[in-house]
Amino acid sequence: MLFIGDDWAEGHHDIEVEDDTGRRLARMRLPEGVEGLARLHEVIAEHLETEPDGIGTDVPTDGAVIVGIETDRGVWVSALLACGYQVYAINPMSAARYRERHCTSGAKSDAGDAHVLAEIVRVDRDHHRRIAGDSTRVEALKLLARAHQGMIWDRTRHLQRMRSALREYFPAALTAFDNLAAPDTLALLQKAPDPARAARLTTGQITAELARAHRRGDRTATATRIRDALRAPSLRQPAAIEDAYAIVVVGQARMLEHLSEQIDELEQQVKHSFRRHPAAEIVRSCPGLGDVLGARVLAEFGDDPHRYRNAKSRKNYAGTSPITRASGKRKTVSARYARNKHLADACHQWAFCSMNTSPGARAYYDALRAREVGHHAALRQLGNRLVGILHGCLKNGTVYDEITAWPHVPSAVAA
Structure with missing residues (x-):
């Protein structure tokens, strides 16, 4: 050799x-x-x-x-x-x-x-x-899913930068707009990126942007609320500083618009690629996993049937299983931070979403919280259980069953 x-x-x-x-x-x-x-x-x-x-x-x-x-x-x-x-x-x-x-x-x-x-x-x-000997199909899915997730993270970073800039010179915008990433908000910020121009916006102009963005509800009332918030007295920066900040915000708003368009296009590609995979039905049967989140989970785990020797191995790779450090009489258990960040983020969201559709998952989370386990720690433990359940489903080629997954949870059996 x-x-x-x-x-x-x-x-x-x-x-x-x-x-x-x-x-x-x-x-x-x-x-x-x-x-x-x-x-x-x-x-x-x-x-x-x-x-x-x-x-x-x-x-x-x-x-x-x-x-x-x-x-x-x-x-x-x-x-x-x-x-x-x-x-x-x-x-x-x-x-x-x-x-x-x-x-x-x-x-x-x-x-x-x-x-x-x-x-x-x-x-x-x-x-x-x-x-791992993953198929080319799941490798392609991983590329699409990671690109989609990466763009969402990029959008969040740019959104926080824009929010930070607005707080420095135009705090009224943070009061007026409840969602900075909304299409109507980005359009209005490009049209009026500083307090002076924003105060000159009319109810009709704001309503038109709300309609163009297909905003639901009473658009006139929403436009009136935004107009009043933008016209409210506030502290101001010098004109030169406001002009510079306005240029920065317009650039950020345009970038966020473009990112949102690319994210929507990539999402459709991720869904299409995921639905064509043979394991998609099993993954989607698990509570909390739809096309996008299910695609991330499947792509990061891969489809090599021999990659994970047991459920513990899959949990370790997911980063949901804890780490035990023991020395003498001292023993501590902590979260696993050296892990695949894409898979860890997907499992965290999976655990959170599963509680909406799985009585067993909800009861398990509530039992942990009753023992004064923190919210994120409880989600990690719930995610750990869900990863083990998914391992069994993939190993046996069966879809998720609530009673089989949570046999000791009365609410799951009753459901």
């Missing part, structure tokens, strides 16, 4: 090749791309024992090449997987701890990191996770 440590960078890869005794067979720096990968195959072929394939050529023994690298994405990793190599994505934090084991002086180099990665997969690979 050959063990390869691959310390990657944007333009090159530092490679170390070892045999099963730890003897170094090769060390080199390869360029990124086809040329570098071809050279890596040549080195592997030079040192790997091969066997006949029945047609007069030699091919590598299956599973005989094991690669350690600090990423699980990119065309280089995809090419390694396509060649049939076993690839382990080593967490950079784990690699740093192994480096300290080999070199206590604190010295660091790319070649040294490649050696550490090779040693990890040679000696300790059973304690690390191989890159």
Whole structure:
């Protein structure tokens, strides 16, 4: 067997090749791309024992090449997987701890990191996770779901920046507009981004923007309330400062409009991609999971049937299971913060939404709160239970059943 440590960078890869005794067979720096990968195959072929394939050529023994690298994405990793190599994505934090084991002086180099990665997969690979054999369909879904979620996070950041700017020079806008991300609010802020122009807005102009944004309810009453709030006496910044802030707010409002359009388009793509997956019916049957949130959960967990040995393994990957630290007589249990932030956020929302449709989930949450467990801690524990339930459904190929999921909750059985 050959063990390869691959310390990657944007333009090159530092490679170390070892045999099963730890003897170094090769060390080199390869360029990124086809040329570098071809050279890596040549080195592997030079040192790997091969066997006949029945047609007069030699091919590598299956599973005989094991690669350690600090990423699980990119065309280089995809090419390694396509060649049939076993690839382990080593967490950079784990690699740093192994480096300290080999070199206590604190010295660091790319070649040294490649050696550490090779040693990890040679000696300790059973304690690390191989890159999952997910389908291309779920990989594509992950790209769409993460892009959609990332844009929502970007919109929130820009929204907070705009709110901060308004608070500095135009606090009346925060009183007048109950939702800064609403289309009518963004349109009015672009039309009147400072107190002087906002005070000149008429009820008719405001009503027209509300109608254009399809605002429901009594638009005239809403427009009157907004007009009165914008005209109320307030403290003012100097004119030059207000003009500068107004330019900033207009730019933020236009950016938020564009982001909202892109988010809506991506959401439709996420839903379409999710509904085509064979596991979509099982995932959507779980309480609190619709097309978008279900797509995030499925995409982050993947669809490799052999990826998780048991429900505990899936819970650990989700970051919902707690961490226990015990030393002597002291024992503490804390949340797991080193985790997949996309999956952790999805599970947190899933737990919150599940209480609206699942009596069992609601009763479980209420029981935790009755024991004076905090809101977020209770949601984490509820999410942990839901991840275990989903694992059972996917493993057995069955849809969610409330009574089976919560057999000891009277309200679930009664429902």
